[in-house]
Amino acid sequence: MICWFKNFEKISYRLYSSTQNLRIINIFRSNYVGEKIQIKGWIKASRKMKQHLFLDVNDGSCSKNLQVIATTANASSLTSGSSIIATGVLQHSPKNEFELNSEHIELCGGCNIQDGYPFAPRKVYSTDYVRQYLHFRPRTSHFSSLLRIRDAATRAIHNFFHKEGYLHVHTPILTSNDCEGAGETFAVVPNNQETLQNMVRSRLLPEETYFNSKTFLTVSAQLHLEAVVHGLSKVYTLGPTFRAENSKSRLHLSEFYMLEAECAFINGLDDVLVFIEKLVKNVTTDVLNECEDDLKKSSEGGDNFAWLDKKFVVLTYDGAAAILKDKTKYPGDFVEGASLNKDHEKFLVEYCGGIPTFVINWPKDLKPFYMKECVEDESRVAALDLLVSNVGELVGGSLRENCRNKLEAKLPRDGVELDWYLDLRKFGGTPSGGFGLGFERYLQFILGINNIKDVIPFPRWPHNCKL
Numbered sequence: 001m002i003c004w005f006k007n008f009e010k011i012s013y014r015l016y017s018s019t020q021n022l023r024i025i026n027i028f029r030s031n032y033v034g035e036k037i038q039i040k041g042w043i044k045a046s047r048k049m050k051q052h053l054f055l056d057v058n059d060g061s062c063s064k065n066l067q068v069i070a071t072t073a074n075a076s077s078l079t080s081g082s083s084i085i086a087t088g089v090l091q092h093s094p095k096n097e098f099e100l101n102s103e104h105i106e107l108c109g110g111c112n113i114q115d116g117y118p119f120a121p122r123k124v125y126s127t128d129y130v131r132q133y134l135h136f137r138p139r140t141s142h143f144s145s146l147l148r149i150r151d152a153a154t155r156a157i158h159n160f161f162h163k164e165g166y167l168h169v170h171t172p173i174l175t176s177n178d179c180e181g182a183g184e185t186f187a188v189v190p191n192n193q194e195t196l197q198n199m200v201r202s203r204l205l206p207e208e209t210y211f212n213s214k215t216f217l218t219v220s221a222q223l224h225l226e227a228v229v230h231g232l233s234k235v236y237t238l239g240p241t242f243r244a245e246n247s248k249s250r251l252h253l254s255e256f257y258m259l260e261a262e263c264a265f266i267n268g269l270d271d272v273l274v275f276i277e278k279l280v281k282n283v284t285t286d287v288l289n290e291c292e293d294d295l296k297k298s299s300e301g302g303d304n305f306a307w308l309d310k311k312f313v314v315l316t317y318d319g320a321a322a323i324l325k326d327k328t329k330y331p332g333d334f335v336e337g338a339s340l341n342k343d344h345e346k347f348l349v350e351y352c353g354g355i356p357t358f359v360i361n362w363p364k365d366l367k368p369f370y371m372k373e374c375v376e377d378e379s380r381v382a383a384l385d386l387l388v389s390n391v392g393e394l395v396g397g398s399l400r401e402n403c404r405n406k407l408e409a410k411l412p413r414d415g416v417e418l419d420w421y422l423d424l425r426k427f428g429g430t431p432s433g434g435f436g437l438g439f440e441r442y443l444q445f446i447l448g449i450n451n452i453k454d455v456i457p458f459p460r461w462p463h464n465c466k467l
Contacts, residue, residue: 025061045121063293067099080121081111145294156286166234171221185216217242229262236261250451254460262434313357345392369410372399397435
């Protein structure tokens with residue numbers, strides 16, 4: 001029954017139509033030579049030879065173009081960038097490559113480059129230039145490869161967590177808390193004058209108008225996942241998060257995707273370290289196996305992946321500080337007890353041979369309120385940062401404070417209601433731990449891409465929210 005269903009599409013085409021409508025990726029995966037087929041896609045380039053027009057066509061399903069042979073009678077309309085439907089017999093070219101000898105080509109949408117289309121065929125453009133045309137960017141071979149890799153990485157993440165027994169949870173985008181406590185939140189205010197006028201009468205602040213309390217776009221799903229993990233044991237989410245950081249750096253976005261996970265009944269940070277290492281290695285291996293061609297097109301001098309066969313390095317914060325204070329090792333400045341900046345993070349990874357490096361057991365005052373104090377030193381918390389080449393911090397995580405009294409003493413005093421968070425410890429609480437991984441930074445890491453704006457379809461950063 002299952003086999004029949006998998007082949008239903010192919011069988012139905014042959015029963016009800018003499019022409020198979022195929023995605024280009026399927027043409028390269030199976031043998032359709034000699035069969036009449038139909039493809040739909042965009043012309044990437046064209047060239048004339050005698051009475052024939054050779055078109056390179058791509059439909060986005062893979063990085064490879066399919067050569068389509070047309071007559072020069074259609075040359076004026078079949079320009080680069082145009083969308084077409086081509087029908088004909090698939091054959092081998094003299095170079096033993098697939099080509100479609102078209103019997104009919106339907107022009108769906110023409111494309112006149114002289115009329116303002118920003119990309120000419122066979123021309124390479126800088127990422128800064130391409131970024132000016134976000135609505136056309138998916139048509140470039142480089143960025144379409146990136147989007148397929150992004151899709152493959154997303155599926156690999158879901159597959160990994162499913163195999164590990166985790167449940168996927170949809171956490172809210174609208175929230176009443178600032179999980180990180182840094183104040184870098186976007187307040188939610190209704191864009192409705194009648195509602196705002198009601199606010200004046202009820203003496204509410206603008207950000208309290210709709211929900212009767214301050215509401216923000218989420219900076220992290222962690223607190224919500226903690227609520228769910230106390231009933232489901234193992235949970236994760238992959239969704240958008242928002243930070244109102246006034247930064248246009250190559251590593252910051254105002255909207256980005258975070259992979260966050262929580263696990264109950266965890267007592268040691270080592271369990272979290274082992275899980276993160278397994279996650280990063282498994283997902284990367286899956287992407288490498290599935291996206292070989294796309295990796296070649298989208299990589300900007302990416303990692304050589306030698307780290308996949310090596311154990312991740314683990315440093316304590318004090319150990320990392322000792323390295324950074326040693327002027328024979330690190331020529332820059334470092335103040336012990338302070339956070340690590342990007343130069344510090346990148347140096348530590350280089351110092352450790354380019355292998356992803358955990359820094360653990362951080363000073364308590366450098367980390368958020370919910371992190372658990374280390375048993376052996378209460379001035380430290382059982383927290384981790386995973387540092388990698390090119391981007392620095394990739395993952396942040398910790399054990400969660402499960403002592404209600406200690407947690408209550410550390411709660412932020414900014415008027416945010418977190419009694420419910422304390423109740424998780426009061427009623428059936430359990431030791432737990434978790435982490436967050438920046439999905440765009442992960443793609444930067446494995447692809448060696450310099451700017452984070454070039455690994456997300458529609459980047460948002462300060463003073464820029466196009467489309």
